[in-house]
Amino acid sequence: MTSAAEQMASNFSLGNFAKADELRQRIFFTLGALIVYRLGTFIPIPGVDPVAFAELFRGQTSGLLGTFNLFSGGATERMAILALNIMPYISASIIMQMMSAIIPSLEAIKKEGESGRRQINQYTRYLTVALAIVQGYFIAVTVMGQQSGGIPVVANPGPAFLVTTVVTLVGGVMFLVWLGEQITARGIGNGISLIIFAGIIAELPRAAAGLLTSGQTGALPVFVVFIVIALSISLIAFVVFMERSQRRLLVQYPRRQQGNKMSQGEKSHLPLKLNTAGVIPPIFASSLLFLPATAQGAIGADAPFWLQNLVGSIQPGTWLYMGIYAAGIIFFCFLYTSIVFNPEDTADTLKQYGGFIQGYRPGAKTAEYIDYVLTRITVIGAAYLTFVCLMPEFLRMQYSGIPVYLGGTSLLIVVTVTLDTVQQIQGHLLAQQYESLIKKSKLRGSRR
Numbered sequence: 127m128t129s130a131a132e133q134m135a136s137n138f139s140l141g142n143f144a145k146a147d148e149l150r151q152r153i154f155f156t157l158g159a160l161i162v163y164r165l166g167t168f169i170p171i172p173g174v175d176p177v178a179f180a181e182l183f184r185g186q187t188s189g190l191l192g193t194f195n196l197f198s199g200g201a202t203e204r205m206a207i208l209a210l211n212i213m214p215y216i217s218a219s220i221i222m223q224m225m226s227a228i229i230p231s232l233e234a235i236k237k238e239g240e241s242g243r244r245q246i247n248q249y250t251r252y253l254t255v256a257l258a259i260v261q262g263y264f265i266a267v268t269v270m271g272q273q274s275g276g277i278p279v280v281a282n283p284g285p286a287f288l289v290t291t292v293v294t295l296v297g298g299v300m301f302l303v304w305l306g307e308q309i310t311a312r313g314i315g316n317g318i319s320l321i322i323f324a325g326i327i328a329e330l331p332r333a334a335a336g337l338l339t340s341g342q343t344g345a346l347p348v349f350v351v352f353i354v355i356a357l358s359i360s361l362i363a364f365v366v367f368m369e370r371s372q373r374r375l376l377v378q379y380p381r382r383q384q385g386n387k388m389s390q391g392e393k394s395h396l397p398l399k400l401n402t403a404g405v406i407p408p409i410f411a412s413s414l415l416f417l418p419a420t421a422q423g424a425i426g427a428d429a430p431f432w433l434q435n436l437v438g439s440i441q442p443g444t445w446l447y448m449g450i451y452a453a454g455i456i457f458f459c460f461l462y463t464s465i466v467f468n469p470e471d472t473a474d475t476l477k478q479y480g481g482f483i484q485g486y487r488p489g490a491k492t493a494e495y496i497d498y499v500l501t502r503i504t505v506i507g508a509a510y511l512t513f514v515c516l517m518p519e520f521l522r523m524q525y526s527g528i529p530v531y532l533g534g535t536s537l538l539i540v541v542t543v544t545l546d547t548v549q550q551i552q553g554h555l556l557a558q559q560y561e562s563l564i565k566k567s568k569l570r571g572s573r574r
Contacts, residue, residue: 163321163324166206173282178274207295208302220458251300255299259292337355350521368507410462418436444523473489515535
C-alpha cells in the first residue's frame with residue numbers, strides 16, 4: 127500500500143502544473159531573469175575592441191582563462207560587462223562563512239536568527255565589492271597592455287579607461303548578486319547557482335559541436351570523441367547516483383502518554399548527504415588557481431621570474447595543477463562541511479525533542495557519533511568530487527583539443543543544480559496538491 131505522499135507524487139502531470147499558478151509564475155520569472163543575464167554577457171566593456179580581444183583570447187582557451195571563461199558563461203572571451211560573473215560573491219560568501227566559524231563576534235551575529243543573517247549578507251556584499259574592485263583593476267591593467275596582430279585591444283588606454291572598466295565590472299557583479307537574490311526570492315531554485323548553470327549550459331552546444339568538428343577534421347582521433355561522449359554520459363549518471371546517496375541514522379523517540387493510552391515510540395531517520403558541500407569545493411579550488419595568473423597580469427612584464435614559472439606550471443593539463451586542484455577540493459570539502467553542518471547543534475535539537483540514537487546518550491556522545499559518521503562519509507564525498515573533476519582532465523592532458531565545457535566541473539554543476547531545481551519544483555507541486563486536498567475536505571465538511 128502506497129502512502130498519501132507517494133500517491134500525490136505519482137499524480138504529477140501537466141494538468142497539475144497548469145493549475146499551479148504561483149509555480150508557473152516563478153518559472154517564467156526565473157527564465158526571464160536568466161535571459162537578461164545572458165544578454166548582459168554579450169555587451170562589451172566601453173573602450174575594448176571585441177574583435178581584437180577575441181582573437182587574443184582564442185589562443186588561451188586551454189589555460190586558466192578558459193576555466194574562468196567557463197564560470198562566466200563566455201563573458202570573459204567577449205570582455206563583456208559581466209566578465210567577472212558571480213565569482214567575487216561566491217568567494218566573499220565562503221570567506222564570510224569561514225570567518226563566522228573562527229571569529230566569535232561574527233558567530234554570535236550568525237546565531238541571532240533572521241536579523242543576524244541579513245547582517246552577515248550585508249558584510250558579504252561589502253566584501254564582494256572589495257574583491258570585485260581588486261579583480262576589475264587587475265583585468266583593466268592587463269587588457270590595456272595587450273595587442274592582437276599589432277592592433278591594441280584598448281584604443282585609448284589611460285586612467286579614464288581604468289576607472290570606467292573597474293566601475294563597469296563591479297556594477298556587473300553587484301547586478302548579478304541582486305538578480306540572483308531576486309531569483310531565489312521570486313523564482314525557483316537557488317539564484318546564484320542558476321546563474322552559473324545558465325552560463326555553462328548556454329555554451330555546451332557550441333562545445334559539443336566543436337568536439338564533433340574536431341573529430342571530422344582529424345584534430346582529434348575519432349575514438350577520443352567517442353570516449354569523451356561515453357565518459358560524459360557515465361559521469362552524469364554517476365553524479366546523479368552520488369548526489370542522491372545518503373547515510374541515514376536511525377533516531378528513536380520515547381513513548382508518550384496521551385490520556386489513558388500509551389503511544390508507541392516513533393522512529394525516524396537523520397539523513398546525512400554523502401556530498402554535503404555540494405559544488406562549492408571545486409568552484410573555490412578553481413578560484414584559488416586563478417590568483418597567481420591574476421597577480422602576474424597586474425604586475426605585467428616586471429613580474430618576478432618565480433611567479434612566471436609558477437603560472438606556467440599550474441596551467442590545466444599539468445601535474446602540479448592537478449595536484450593543487452585535488453588538494454583544494456578535498457580541503458574545502460571538509461572545511462565547508464564543517465561550516466554548514468554542526469553535529470553539536472543537531473544533537474542538541476534531537477535532545478530538545480526527546481530523540482536519541484540507540485546506543486548513544488543524548489548530548490555530547492550523540493554529537494561525537496554524528497561527527498564520526500559525517501567525517502567518514504565526507505571522505506567518500508571528497509573522493510567522489512575529486513574523481514569527477516579530475517577524470518576528464520587526465521584525458522585533456524593527452525588531447526588538449528577537448529573543450530573545457532565538457533569537463534567534470536561543468537557537468538557536476540549542471541547536474542547538481544538541475545537536481546536541486548527539479549526537487550524544488552516537485553515540492554511546490556506537492557504543496558499545491560496538499561492545498562487542493564484541504565480545500566476539498568473543508569467543502570465536504572461545510573456540506574454536511
